[in-house]
Amino acid sequence: MLRGGAILIAAGAAGCAVSRSAVVTAAAGTIAWKYQTDGRVRGLRAATGRVVVESETGLAGLDDTSGRELWRAPFSTPGIATGACFWSDALVVCETGPDAVNRAVAVDLATGQRKWSFDAPDGAALVGAFGIRDGVLYLIAADHDQGGREIWAVDLRAESVRWRVPCPADGLVVPDGGLLYSRGTAGGGEIAAFDPGTGATVWSRAGDPGISGTTIGSGLVDGAVLATDGLHTVSGLDPKTGAALWTTPALPYPTDVLFGGGDVYYLSDGDKLHAMRPGGDAAPLWSLGVSDGGRAGKAGGYAADGICYLLADKTLRAIEAHTGKVRWMQEIPDKAGSEVPFAVGDGYCSVESAEGDGAAVVAFAR
Numbered sequence: 001m002l003r004g005g006a007i008l009i010a011a012g013a014a015g016c017a018v019s020r021s022a023v024v025t026a027a028a029g030t031i032a033w034k035y036q037t038d039g040r041v042r043g044l045r046a047a048t049g050r051v052v053v054e055s056e057t058g059l060a061g062l063d064d065t066s067g068r069e070l071w072r073a074p075f076s077t078p079g080i081a082t083g084a085c086f087w088s089d090a091l092v093v094c095e096t097g098p099d100a101v102n103r104a105v106a107v108d109l110a111t112g113q114r115k116w117s118f119d120a121p122d123g124a125a126l127v128g129a130f131g132i133r134d135g136v137l138y139l140i141a142a143d144h145d146q147g148g149r150e151i152w153a154v155d156l157r158a159e160s161v162r163w164r165v166p167c168p169a170d171g172l173v174v175p176d177g178g179l180l181y182s183r184g185t186a187g188g189g190e191i192a193a194f195d196p197g198t199g200a201t202v203w204s205r206a207g208d209p210g211i212s213g214t215t216i217g218s219g220l221v222d223g224a225v226l227a228t229d230g231l232h233t234v235s236g237l238d239p240k241t242g243a244a245l246w247t248t249p250a251l252p253y254p255t256d257v258l259f260g261g262g263d264v265y266y267l268s269d270g271d272k273l274h275a276m277r278p279g280g281d282a283a284p285l286w287s288l289g290v291s292d293g294g295r296a297g298k299a300g301g302y303a304a305d306g307i308c309y310l311l312a313d314k315t316l317r318a319i320e321a322h323t324g325k326v327r328w329m330q331e332i333p334d335k336a337g338s339e340v341p342f343a344v345g346d347g348y349c350s351v352e353s354a355e356g357d358g359a360a361v362v363a364f365a366r
Helices: none
Strands: 032-035 041-047 050-055 058-063 069-073 085-087 090-096 104-106 114-119 123-133 136-144 149-155 159-164 169-175 178-181 190-194 201-204 224-227 236-237 246-247 258-261 264-266 272-276 284-288 300-302 305-311 315-320 326-331 342-343 348-355 357-365
Touching: 032 348, 041 342, 041 348, 041 357, 050 357, 085 123, 090 114, 090 123, 104 123, 123 169, 136 169, 224 258, 258 300, 264 300, 264 305, 272 305, 300 342, 305 342, 315 348
Parallel strands: none
Antiparallel strands: 032 357, 041 050, 050 058, 058 069, 085 090, 090 104, 104 114, 123 136, 136 149, 149 159, 169 178, 178 190, 190 201, 224 236, 236 246, 258 264, 264 272, 272 284, 300 305, 305 315, 315 326, 342 348, 348 357
């Protein structure tokens, strides 16, 4: 569930930039700025010095310290929250242009200028750009006629597809090294690992009833891919083979809400958050009550730099990963935590919040 970039179309497409910034403060947990959006927030991405907001009318790039709008553009994408990736000082997104062509575009984070593009062939729709490594962009494409999905490895220099293989899921993880991983994001935790050079399947746990959810979308936790059966057990899988390295005994609370970061993972049972050390130990590192009404089952968790940011019961908490100490908390008048767009930047965490009859992005000092 970890969420955690930027963009604009060509110059001249930007709307009038109106600052929505407030007074910047360094006090952790205080509001640094608010930015009123046009309709609901579809996604947020954070990069050094920038926050990109995707709303119903397109994309806007903001200065992350003030919330000042730098550019705006009517960009039509499948969603930047998970289907976009960074490339140096640009963000690569998939778009459907005014010419109805599906393409991947690298947009300069500072200026919004297009730096590179790749047009998909007729009959293919680009679902998302998930990572770049060694001069190769890894995309997921959908075939309009066949209805299936494929992973494409696109050579950035040649702007051509090196290889393409069937994709068993709807998301892709491209870590700094090692294998590529596909993972389900629509209610399934199926996982498969691919060779980045050839696309060959190295291992697969697709359809495994013991995997209903996984943390692979946010990366490895203490060197392992974490998976849950959705009931009462969590397993750590070897990222090279997919074999189980350890499995917890049956835990006394549900394991359907699972996220992690660093060397800690988290489970929410509806009214408490439990921090767990990876391994077969059933004892939590700490537990913290987050809802008196048992409404935290749809919690959203985001881990960064030793802090767990938890959205539950319309409250955002910054919690120390190893101690459970709540550094600060703020009310977020919005929907369920797992549905709220969220991004963690260098000094701020940005989140969607209700604002009058509309929506806004609110940045809190970390």
